[in-house]
Amino acid sequence: MRNQICHSWALALLTFLVAACGGASGAFSPTFPDSREADIEHVLARVEAAPARPTSSISVGVTEGASPQLFAYDLRAARMLWSIPTHTAVTPVVAGDTVITDENRQITGHDLRTGHETFTLDSEALHLVGGDGEGRLGVFVLSTGGGVIASSKIIMIDGDSIRWTRTAEHACGVPAIHAGLVFVPWGNQNISVLDADSADETARIRIRDDVVGHAFVEGTHVYVGQAGLFRLTPSIAHGTKAEAAYLAVHTPDLPGRPAFLPDAYVPPANASSAAHSVRFAWRPTGTGEEVHLVDDSLYLVFYRTVVALDPSAENVRWVHQSTEDIVGASVQSNGLLVADHTGVLTLLDHADGRPGWHGNLGVAPSSIELGTGDLALQSSPVGEVRPLRDQLTSAAEDTDSRLVPVRVLAVHWLAALEDDAVTENLVSICSAPRVPPSVHNAACVALSERTRSDDHVIAALERHASFLQGTTVPPVGALAQAATRMQERRAIPLLIAQLRDPQTPVEDLPAVVNALKVLGDRSVVDSLEDFLRLYHAEEPTDALTSALSLSVDALVALAGPVAADTLREIADDALGIGQVRSRAAAALEGLGAVSAAAQQADEVRQTGVQATTDTAEADTDADARPEMLTMQHVEAALSPVMNDLQTCMRQDRTHPPSVRIVIVVDGDGVVQQVTTQPPTAQACITPFVSGATFPANRRGSRQVLTYTLRR
Amino acid sequence: MRVELPFSLVFAVSLLLAPLGAAHAQRGVTPAQIRTLLTSSDVGEIRNGIEAVGVVGTGPAVEPLVARIRAGLSPELLDLALDTLLVASRPEAGPVLIELTSHRRAAVRLKAVQALVASHARGAEGCLTTALNDGDPGVRSAAALGLGQLNARGAVETLFLALERGVLEASTAIGQLAAPADIPRLRSYVGRLPFDAMTPAFSEILARRDVPERAKLDLIAQLAEVATAEVKTYLQEFVASLPATDHSAVRRAAEDATLRIVN
Structure with a gap:
């Protein structure tokens, strides 16, 4: 009526x-x-x-x-x-x-x-x-x-x-x-x-x-x-x-x-309104003073994406990607009933989001209220249950531009999963072409913050852009940061290769150099020196200047005084980038101060050793070993091969006015390592220095000794 | 094999260096003097040193420039240094040129590839094959052409891959390097790639004395089967390019093919 x-x-x-x-x-x-x-x-x-x-x-x-x-x-x-x-x-x-x-x-x-x-x-x-x-x-x-x-x-x-x-x-x-x-x-x-x-x-x-x-x-x-x-x-x-x-x-x-x-x-x-396609769906339950959500699930509907969350919105249960925008949703005891804008009704399984019961309205709604209460729809979910990380990765890689906010969230949820394989997914998103900046940044930041060592970072760093193979450059910067956090020393040669690869984006180089500084050892010094020399006079960009400046720091950290000659070259080169030259000059000053302090300490020690030795000799058959080796010991040890060393220097194709020799001697006086500056002299000089006889020291300490060979 | 340098580049460098070169030559500049110039912190002196290398052009003169490049140069001076090494064409420059094919600036990589081809340095073939992978199309093209000039037969397979990926200059190189057995494969690209991109390869093959006449006749026959207007035009131009005294079977086959193609 x-x-x-x-x-x-x-x-x-x-x-x-x-x-x-x-x-x-x-x-x-x-x-x-x-x-x-x-x-x-x-x-x-x-x-x-x-x-x-x-x-x-x-x-x-x-x-x-x-x-x-x-x-x-x-x-x-x-x-x-x-x-x-x-x-x-x-x-x-x-x-x-x-x-x-x-x-x-x-x-x-x-x-x-x-x-x-x-x-x-x-x-x-x-x-x-x-x-x-x-x-x-x-x-x-x-x-x-x-x-x-x-x-x-x-x-x-x-x-x-x-x-x-x-x-x-x-x-x-x-x-x-x-x-x-x-x-x-x-x-x-x-x-x-x-x-x-x-x-x-x-x-x-x-x-x-x-x-x-x-x-x-x-x-x-x-x-x-x-x-x-x-x-x-x-x-x-x-x-x-x-x-x-x-x-x-x-x-x-x-x-x-x-x-x-x-x-x-x-x-x-x-x-x-789009509000019908961007909403939450839930149903309360519980007894007495306890209030819960059915299945403890809060469902986020965002156009074509449905995410089953816990009430804290921090943990994801599953993600479903519909082909059409969802305009209605109702929580049922066995899942989430959704209606899309073409009129298709689907019940998504509460446990894994797989579609089960289907219906069709026969009309295309812009909004719909799906009944009231639990309809007890009989549903048999179909399809394979994909790992959650793959569900989130698919959501993050969805090309629908309206979904960017939820794609960013998907990356955050993905990164929060306790699954090492997530690294691979983050690499995929971080290196995917045509990903919106916010999604890309979220993935790259999440990747750079990975801390648990895994092979995915190594595998990704092994990849280089290849025109013929159709491969693209990986997200080297984020990977370098991840490797640093993971203390992943397997990454060292791969980082060097990336540093040398012109297709590694210049923006990634600071992270690469920093990773080499943190993870590296003497083996990376040559590569860093090559990089510094080759590019220190290039047209400066912020990223390149930063990478070069960090290279200066890395050389000081990894090579110490041995880096002085290279740093001096850089600092003195009028063609060089001003900021890099200044950094090199400052590093040289720092090295000078350290050397002076070390020399002073040596002298003090030597005086003390001499006094002790004198006393000991006066008293008994004292231990003939020096407390520590001094320059006198080095000169004495090299004296028998000095002519050979001079010949090496004269015949060096770079005609250096001097050669700096860094000798690592263990506590027993055994030469462990010899390096030279310029490196071209190393092949000739090393056999002579390694064959020299150095005394053991009483402390049994490994020493790094620097000797400058002059014409 | 004779190295083909870009004429404009040679001309420009020659003009640039001629007066200075004469001056240095008159002074009888030595490698030691060049080294002194190149180790200077004065841009003008470094420039003079680089130009002097171009004038002297000997191995000992190149070595200080190599050292200077490794020590770092500004973009302008590095470009000049590479132009100089291109003209000098000294194999002693090979190692540093190989290093520079990985330089961050594509212009440097391009010049390094060109200079490497000119120098016939050891290791150039492998380096150029790698450069086919370069991210810059100019470098890839130069590498492809360079492999042809270096007679790098071992690179044919990679050149085919480059051709499939759109490095059209690989066509010329394949034409220069392909064995007769490779010719049917080359012909299979007709229709898949622009015909204009393929004609340098066909021209090279038809001009090569080391390719048996039978293979050339097969190629013409295969092209005649394609029977497009552009094939007809190409074959007409090929015939026209032959000397009037040429009465070879290849010429006759090409003439017959142009008559059979009705387009």
């Missing part, structure tokens, strides 16, 4: 009723006492006594296009119930047996099963906030939304008639109805409980440390919340999250800021 209240007499009657009822009950009065335990207990007693809300498989949605349609589809019967033209501004509200739309300032009720219009009324420029219903009874709220001068209407319907209307000089949120009671959140912190028959306020709850904008019913429980979730239990009288039955939920920061529950105090998103 159609009840057309838009006739003038009916409007007059409605106005009268509003005035009469609204004023008399004291609902929303500022003097009404809140959080009285007795009131709340009374409310809870009625809630507990009421039967659980029945489920409904009737889904209501809106299609897009030139002739948008409002439709109702029965999921269990797999049948379109009705479809009518609509111009609803916002997603229709299902309030029990009534579907409420907001079209051109006109609020219209439609019978859920037939679509027949049951009432219309002027919205009076208020927007439809939301509603709820059980069978014939329904309640919905019209409101101006938040602000200082706010007003709202709470309208109770009974079948095809308006039972009562209440006004409130506050912004009201989404109401719920259960056990003959209407729960109306308002003013961010209050929930007024009205009697569904009389509209009298019977209880008021005040939440002191959280916002409440929504009330809803799940099973036999009433919940309120917005950023988090309260279940109405006696503890709600305390009015705090800590003392009430409360679930804190953390949602990732995403564009459009999809919330756990939409802000009920701002105008709702229109029917074709």
Whole structure:
């Protein structure tokens, strides 16, 4: 039956009723006492006594296009119930047996099963906030939304008639109805409980440390919340999250800021808004003071991507990538039921996200509410369960530009997995061409922060760009940083090869040089010197200058005084990059200071040794070994081969004015290593120096001795 | 094999060096003097030293320049040094040129490849084969042409791969290096690659004295089967390029083919 209240007499009657009822009950009065335990207990007693809300498989949605349609589809019967033209501004509200739309300032009720219009009324420029219903009874709220001068209407319907209307000089949120009671959140912190028959306020709850904008019913429980979730239990009288039955939920920061529950105090998103494709889906459960989410899962819907998260949003269970945008989602006991914008319905398995039950609406919705409660759809998931890291990698590599924010999140979630193989995935994303900068950066940073040694970093560093083989340069900078954190010395030769490869991006070179400095030893010095010499006079760029300056530091760290000649060449070369020359000059000064200190210490030691030796010799047959070797010992040891060394120097093709020889001698006087500067003299000089006889030292210490051979 | 240097480059360098070269030559500049110039911190002296190397052009003169390159030069001087080594064409420069084929600047790598080809240095073939992988198309092209000039028969397989990947200059090199058995494979690229890119290879093969006449006739026959207008034009131009005194079977085959192609 159609009840057309838009006739003038009916409007007059409605106005009268509003005035009469609204004023008399004291609902929303500022003097009404809140959080009285007795009131709340009374409310809870009625809630507990009421039967659980029945489920409904009737889904209501809106299609897009030139002739948008409002439709109702029965999921269990797999049948379109009705479809009518609509111009609803916002997603229709299902309030029990009534579907409420907001079209051109006109609020219209439609019978859920037939679509027949049951009432219309002027919205009076208020927007439809939301509603709820059980069978014939329904309640919905019209409101101006938040602000200082706010007003709202709470309208109770009974079948095809308006039972009562209440006004409130506050912004009201989404109401719920259960056990003959209407729960109306308002003013961010209050929930007024009205009697569904009389509209009298019977209880008021005040939440002191959280916002409440929504009330809803799940099973036999009433919940309120917005950023988090309260279940109405006696503890709600305390009015705090800590003392009430409360679930804190953390949602990732995403564009459009999809919330756990939409802000009920701002105008709702229109029917074709992307908000229907960027949202969270969940269903509360638990008993007593425990509030949980079904399967402990918070589902993030982001256009084509669905992510099953835990309530902390830090741990991912699975990721599903749909081929089409998802416009509706409903949590079921066995998974997440989603509807895409082509009308395809799919139940994603709660454990792994594999698709199971399928349906098809036969229309292309822009938004849809998928029934109420658990529909107990029989589902047999199909397909292979891919490792989570592969699911996240696929999500991160999705080419849909709208998905960039969730792709970045996928990289973070991927990096957080306790799986060494993740490194391989991060390498793949970090080196993939045409990846948006934010995704690329996230992957490269995550890769550079890997700390557990694994072969993937080594394998990636082995790769070089090859035109013929079709390979591309790996993310060398991030890999170098990772190798450094991993203390992965196997990377040393690979890093040298990357340093020499012109196709290694110059931006990656500082990280490569730094890694060589941290991981390297004498074996990398020649490569660093070659690099420094070859490029120190090149056209400077920030990255190249940085890499060259770091090379100076690395040479000092790895070669010590042996690097002095090279550094002097760089510092003295007028063609060189100023910043690099300065760095080399500063390094030389530092080396000079160290050498002077060492020489002084040597002299002191030598004096002490001499004094000790004198004393010892005077007393007994003293130990003839020196405490430590000095330059005199070196000269004495090299004296027999001095002519050979001079010949080596004269015949050196670089004609050096002098040759610096660095000799590593162990505690027994055995020469362990000889290096020369210039290196061209090394082959000739080394055999002579290695064959020289050095005394052992009393400390048994390994010494590094420097001797300068001059013409 | 005679090395073909870019004429404009040789001309420019010769002009640049001629007056200085004469001056140095008059002074009888020695490698020691060159070394002194090259180890200077004055840009002008270094430049003079590099130019002197070009004038003297001997192995001992090249060595100080090699050392100076390894010690580092500004981009401008390094370019000049490479131009000089290109003109000098000394095998002594081979090792440093090989090192410079891995320089970060593509222009340096290109000059190094060209100078390496000119110097016929040991190891050049392997280095140029590697340079076919270079990220810069100019370097790849120069490497491909260089392999042909160096008669690097061992690089044919890699040149085919380069050709497949779009290094069209590999066509010329393959034409210079291919064995008769490789010719059918070369012909198989007709249709897959622009015909213009293939004609240098065919021209090289048809001009080579070490390719049996039978192989050339087979090539012409295979081209005639393609029978496109551009094949006809190519064969007409080939015939026109032959001396009037040439009455070879290859010429007759090419003439017959042009008549048979109706396009």
